[in-house]
Amino acid sequence: MDERLKKQVVAAAFAAITCVATMVIKVPTLGTNGYVNIGDSTVLLSAWLLGNPYGALAAGIGSALADLLSGYASYVPGTAVIKFFMAFVCSILYRVIKEKKVPQIIAYIISAVVAELIMAGGYFIYEATLLGYGFAAAASIISNLIQAGICIVIGIALVFSLSPVYRKLM
Numbered sequence: 001m002d003e004r005l006k007k008q009v010v011a012a013a014f015a016a017i018t019c020v021a022t023m024v025i026k027v028p029t030l031g032t033n034g035y036v037n038i039g040d041s042t043v044l045l046s047a048w049l050l051g052n053p054y055g056a057l058a059a060g061i062g063s064a065l066a067d068l069l070s071g072y073a074s075y076v077p078g079t080a081v082i083k084f085f086m087a088f089v090c091s092i093l094y095r096v097i098k099e100k101k102v103p104q105i106i107a108y109i110i111s112a113v114v115a116e117l118i119m120a121g122g123y124f125i126y127e128a129t130l131l132g133y134g135f136a137a138a139a140s141i142i143s144n145l146i147q148a149g150i151c152i153v154i155g156i157a158l159v160f161s162l163s164p165v166y167r168k169l170m
Contacts, residue, residue: 003170006169006170007050007054007170008054010050010054010169010170011046011050011054011055011057011058012058014042014045014046014049014050014054014055014058014059014062015057015058015059015061015062015065016062017042017062018039018042018043018046018058018059018061018062018063018066019039019062019063019065019066019069020066021037021038021039021041021042022037022038022039022062022063022066022067022070023037023039023066023069023070024037024038025037025038026070027143029139029140029143029144032127032131032133032136032137032139032140033072033074033075034072034075034123034127034140034143034144035070035072036143036144036146036147037066037147038147038150038151038154039062039063039066039151040086040115040116040119040147040148040151040152040155041150041151041152041154041155041158042059042062042155042158043059043062043063043083043086043087043090043115043151043155044087044090044111044112044115044151044152044155044156044159045155045158045159045162046058046059046062046087047059047086047087047088047090047091047094047111047115048090048091048094048108048111048155048159049159049162049163049166050091051091051095052087052088052091052092053088055087055088055091056084056085056087056088056091057084058087059083059084059086059087060079060080060081060083060084060087061080062083063079063080063083064076064077064079064080064083066079067079074131075126075131077130078122078123078126078127078130078131081122082118082119082122082123082126083119085118085122086115086116086118086119086122087115089111089114089115089118090111090112090114090115091111093110093111093114093115094107094108094111097110097111105156108155108156108159109152109156112151112152112155112156113148113152116145116148116149116151116152117148119144119148120141120144120145120148123137123140123144124137124138124140124141124144127140
């Protein structure tokens with residue numbers, strides 16, 4: 001099978017998995033109409049395994065689709081951009097750090113932390129400006145950082161357990 005087609009099919013699967021992971025557990029955040037979820041674990045996983053642009057597209061599309069299907073239509077444009085950018089940067093940073101002969105776990109942690117900071121900052125800016133919450137949007141930062149920490153742990157556990165399978169598949 002064509003390598004590009006394989007990546008497209010796997011990216012579509014990752015978008016679906018990200019959508020489901022985002023919708024499985026939804027805890028409303030303080031101060032805004034957002035919610036905490038475990039979808040970022042698969043956003044990180046798609047960035048690490050698929051790389052760019054496939055991982056970033058899977059992250060953005062899957063996460064935005066979850067917002068749309070969950071009744072958070074006002075978040076769809078912001079989520080699509082934030083999650084795409086989050087995965088895009090995560091993938092680049094992971095590969096750059098890995099090339100420096102840094103232990104793989106450190107590359108995962110650093111790239112994930114930066115990606116999750118993009119998420120928390122991105123949602124703050126989106127909610128404060130485009131959704132019109134102003135400074136009240138700061139209340140969701142704590143919830144987003146809690147989500148980030150949980151998803152980093154889950155994402156790293158997933159990448160270590162699924163990497164051997166993914167390598168055989170691709």
